[in-house]
Amino acid sequence: MNVLIVFCHPEPRSFNSALKDKAIETFEKSGAVVEVSDLYAEQFDPVEKAEHYTSRVNIEVFEPLSEQRHSYKTDSLPIDVQREIDRLERCDLVIFQFPLWWHQQPAILKGWLDRVFIAGGLYTSKKRYDKGYFLGKRAVCSVTSGAPNNTFTENGRAGGEIQALLHSMNYSLNYMGFTVLPPRLVAEVQGAGFTYKEPEAFVAGLHEKLEHWGQYLQNIDSVAPMRFPGWNDWDEYGVEKKI
Numbered sequence: 001m002n003v004l005i006v007f008c009h010p011e012p013r014s015f016n017s018a019l020k021d022k023a024i025e026t027f028e029k030s031g032a033v034v035e036v037s038d039l040y041a042e043q044f045d046p047v048e049k050a051e052h053y054t055s056r057v058n059i060e061v062f063e064p065l066s067e068q069r070h071s072y073k074t075d076s077l078p079i080d081v082q083r084e085i086d087r088l089e090r091c092d093l094v095i096f097q098f099p100l101w102w103h104q105q106p107a108i109l110k111g112w113l114d115r116v117f118i119a120g121g122l123y124t125s126k127k128r129y130d131k132g133y134f135l136g137k138r139a140v141c142s143v144t145s146g147a148p149n150n151t152f153t154e155n156g157r158a159g160g161e162i163q164a165l166l167h168s169m170n171y172s173l174n175y176m177g178f179t180v181l182p183p184r185l186v187a188e189v190q191g192a193g194f195t196y197k198e199p200e201a202f203v204a205g206l207h208e209k210l211e212h213w214g215q216y217l218q219n220i221d222s223v224a225p226m227r228f229p230g231w232n233d234w235d236e237y238g239v240e241k242k243i
């Protein structure tokens, strides 16, 4: 199996980084090939803008969709976008590793979606959802939070269930054809921080969370995917059919 970890944390000694390292160790032990896309370390630019396109179809007005289509068609995609697509092409499973920031993924990852999922190339009006480009590949969001597990409920302090908070991220992955596994939340990661001494029980708890992550990954083939509607579920207006 080929695994891609899209890693979104600015600090190499962070707990998110420890989760990423645990995933590498676990998969490599089982003989899988692991690749990491380290968005901060590689300084991925999450801002879609005209300067990314060297050979423009329209130099008067910047239309992101037109430039994406054109650069795909003319084989002149921005180098960093092409690199990410190549990585996605090689993998069977992609893990998005990130901390919950303002109840969703960090902005760098939203920008990664904006730029990497190229219109007219990786999706078209006919190549979406259960006919999407990445059909047959799995994707999962591995998320950490400061808030504790029990607050991720409909009216809980964390703002909702984790699946609800990450709905748009997971829906975008489904749009691109991925089989999406339910997000995996490691909650209550926020302690005193590196600047202060952590209580021993907190650190021990984090070690345990790392072990659980390793066990989850060993059994990932038995994780049931999320259910999303597909083309047969919608009427001609894109509305879910009443059965």
Ligand SMILES: Cc1cc2nc3c(=O)[nH]c(=O)nc-3n(C[C@H](O)[C@H](O)[C@H](O)COP(=O)(O)OP(=O)(O)OC[C@H]3O[C@@H](n4cnc5c(N)ncnc54)[C@H](O)[C@@H]3O)c2cc1C
Residues within 6 Å of the ligand: 009, 011, 013, 014, 015, 016, 017, 018, 099, 100, 101, 102, 103, 104, 144, 145, 146, 147, 158, 189, 190, 191, 192, 193, 194, 198, 203, 206, 207
């Ligand atoms: C802008 C912003 C918005 C936020 N919004 C939300 C929100 O909406 N909801 C929410 O719940 N939280 C929120 N948070 C909190 C955030 O989700 C947590 O701070 C984050 O998930 C913690 O993960 P980390 O990798 O950054 O941990 P770190 O702060 O890097 O690490 C936490 C602790 O883990 C320990 N550690 C690191 N590596 C290891 C290891 N290998 N083994 C054992 N211990 C280790 C260290 O002692 C460290 O102090 C927000 C934070 C920010 C900065």
